[in-house]
Amino acid sequence: MKIYNSLTKKKEEFIPIEKDNVKMYACGITVYDDSHIGHARASITYDMICCYLRFLGYKVKFVRNYTDVDDKIIAKANALNMNALDYSEARIKEAEKDFERLGADFPDVKVKASENIDNIIDFVSKLIEKGYAYSTEKGDVYYSVKKFKDYGKLSNINTDDLLNGVRKDVEEGKRDPLDFAVWKSAKAGEISWKSPWGEGRPGWHIECSCMVLHNLGETIDIHGGGKDLIFPHHENEIAQSEALTGKPLANYWIHNGLVKINGQKMSKSLGNGLTIKQALDLYNPEVIRYAIISKNYSSDIDLGESEFVLAEQHIYYFYNTLNSIDKFLSENTSMKEVKNEVADNIEAKFREAMDDDFNTPVAIANLFAVFKYVNNLLKDNKVTSDEKAYILNKIKSEIVRCYNVIGIFKENVLDLIDDLKNKYIVKLGLEIAEIEKKVQDRADAKLGKNYELADEIRNELDKKGIILNDSKNGTTWDIKELYVAI
Numbered sequence: 001m002k003i004y005n006s007l008t009k010k011k012e013e014f015i016p017i018e019k020d021n022v023k024m025y026a027c028g029i030t031v032y033d034d035s036h037i038g039h040a041r042a043s044i045t046y047d048m049i050c051c052y053l054r055f056l057g058y059k060v061k062f063v064r065n066y067t068d069v070d071d072k073i074i075a076k077a078n079a080l081n082m083n084a085l086d087y088s089e090a091r092i093k094e095a096e097k098d099f100e101r102l103g104a105d106f107p108d109v110k111v112k113a114s115e116n117i118d119n120i121i122d123f124v125s126k127l128i129e130k131g132y133a134y135s136t137e138k139g140d141v142y143y144s145v146k147k148f149k150d151y152g153k154l155s156n157i158n159t160d161d162l163l164n165g166v167r168k169d170v171e172e173g174k175r176d177p178l179d180f181a182v183w184k185s186a187k188a189g190e191i192s193w194k195s196p197w198g199e200g201r202p203g204w205h206i207e208c209s210c211m212v213l214h215n216l217g218e219t220i221d222i223h224g225g226g227k228d229l230i231f232p233h234h235e236n237e238i239a240q241s242e243a244l245t246g247k248p249l250a251n252y253w254i255h256n257g258l259v260k261i262n263g264q265k266m267s268k269s270l271g272n273g274l275t276i277k278q279a280l281d282l283y284n285p286e287v288i289r290y291a292i293i294s295k296n297y298s299s300d301i302d303l304g305e306s307e308f309v310l311a312e313q314h315i316y317y318f319y320n321t322l323n324s325i326d327k328f329l330s331e332n333t334s335m336k337e338v339k340n341e342v343a344d345n346i347e348a349k350f351r352e353a354m355d356d357d358f359n360t361p362v363a364i365a366n367l368f369a370v371f372k373y374v375n376n377l378l379k380d381n382k383v384t385s386d387e388k389a390y391i392l393n394k395i396k397s398e399i400v401r402c403y404n405v406i407g408i409f410k411e412n413v414l415d416l417i418d419d420l421k422n423k424y425i426v427k428l429g430l431e432i433a434e435i436e437k438k439v440q441d442r443a444d445a446k447l448g449k450n451y452e453l454a455d456e457i458r459n460e461l462d463k464k465g466i467i468l469n470d471s472k473n474g475t476t477w478d479i480k481e482l483y484v485a486i
């Protein structure tokens with residue numbers, strides 16, 4: 001398997017430190033507000049990577065953090081007259097509910113900064129002992145960036161260029177504008193802990209270095225996060241951890257791309273943010289997972305309404321095809337084993353795509369090819385029904401087994417179809433009983449050879465967004481917007 005490593009800027013063969021075990025860490029969210037669709041993307045991405053590694057047979061220990069102490073959290077809690085940790089605990093509960101509803105919450109260990117204060121103090125003390133950090137009279141502790149010769153190796157940032165971009169009016173006691181805080185002295189009204197440098201709290205970057213070390217060890221296999229974290233967060237994590245241990249922090253750095261909404265970066269001021277809660281009110285969880293996973297994890301993606309509608313159309317097509325398989329299998333119970341190139345190669349093709357840096361778009365393209373084959377096979381009279389039953393049964397079970405790994409085909413087939421259909425019925429301002437009555441009226445008109453009336457009813461329904469499919473078994477109706485896309 002090959003992974004694009006942000007550290008070497010190359011696609012590299014994945015070789016874990018221990019043959020069968022993978023240690024993986026992903027930076028989680030800072031819980032000062034509702035989680036948004038960008039957080040959903042990161043969560044879905046690392047869940048997918050973790051699940052795929054397990055699918056390949058690795059034992060994975062996956063750790064993700066919650067940043068529960070930070071300036072924004074303190075400001076929010078103060079505004080609400082709440083204790084900062086009570087506030088962040090409540091936000092974590094909300095975030096977990098969102099992730100659970102989304103079906104994207106797979107870490108084995110979830111860690112919080114506030115529960116690692118002793119470990120953080122120990123880490124900072126050792127950095128001071130080794131000469132990589134210094135405390136100020138005020139009680140802040142800074143990391144000396146210039147002491148770490150490899151600084152910039154992940155982000156390719158040059159410290160001279162960086163100096164031009166930073167504020168020169170440095171904080172009291174800070175020796176170099178490039179230095180960053182690993183421990184912050186307490187200001188009035190802020191949550192704080194006792195430390196050798198006085199009351200204070202950890203800086204942001206130190207928590208991840210510390211929690212990686214305590215939960216996974218000195219060098220881990222995979223470290224992930226959004227690409228907006230490459231600098232300064234991940235660069236600083238490397239500086240802290242590698243200064244302390246003298247060993248690489250992570251062998252593979254994976255960064256997921258960012259999410260835009262209708263071509264624009266999500267921002268409070270633009271008012272175009274989409275929280276996970278809002279997305280779940282609008283779309284089925286599987287539709288959200290599919291909209292995210294159908295794009296390459298490393299690209300920036302747009303998640304406007306049109307992307308979700310497209311995802312609904314694809315998922316609707318997939319589930320309707322699975323439903324056709326189910327119907328066929330319920331009517332044709334005898335099976336005859338037969339070789340079939342499509343059914344026999346689903347896993348191999350899935351692995352080929354995923355082994356290439358988790359290339360989910362190719363895996364999805366393969367899925368379309370399989371489903372096209374299934375729909376043709378269902379209509380093919382040259383294949384005997386017992387052979388067809390065997391092939392279709394195998395295709396369905398292989399598809400569900402493989403694609404579950406990337407978070408799709410996890411819903412009940414009929415429930416998902418109904419969920420999407422009902423959503424569009426409401427959107428179109430229609431009622432199922434009303435549509436079914438019209439379908440019956442048209443059947444009666446046809447029976448009475450009143451073809452003019454039958455056509456009129458079809459056109460009327462078409463204008464309302466409903467299409468009819470006639471077959472020898474009668475007429476079925478469907479939602480035009482969901483159905484016609486494929």
Ligand SMILES: [Zn+2]
Pocket residue numbers: 026027028208225233
């Ligand atoms: Zn982090």
